[in-house]
Amino acid sequence: MTAASWFAAIALTLALGWLAAMDHIAPDATSTALQTAQEDAAALASRDWVARQVCEGRPFEWLDDKTLVCHREARP
Incomplete structure (x- = not known):
């Protein structure tokens, strides 16, 4: 074999x-970012649900x- x-x-x-x-690297990073985004969205939805229940x-x-x-304004 030659050098070339x-x-x-x-x-x-x-x-x-x-x-x-x-x-192999790209899908793992994407799946981790997707999982983090899904967990953040679920946490925000949970907080809003609790706030709606507590504040009636x-x-x-x-x-x-x-x-x-909870603010005192009239209920919508």
Whole structure:
């Protein structure tokens, strides 16, 4: 084998290895991001449901993670 063919074989091996690694890395990162987004959406929906139940339909506001304020405005 000549030096050019060795170089081509090494380059081809590295390129295929890189493509195989990217094929395995990308779906994991995507699935983790998707799972995180789904968990965040479920948490927000749960907080809103609790606030609607506690405030009995009145307007509400979350000041922080543990502080819910029910406003006195009339029910819609």
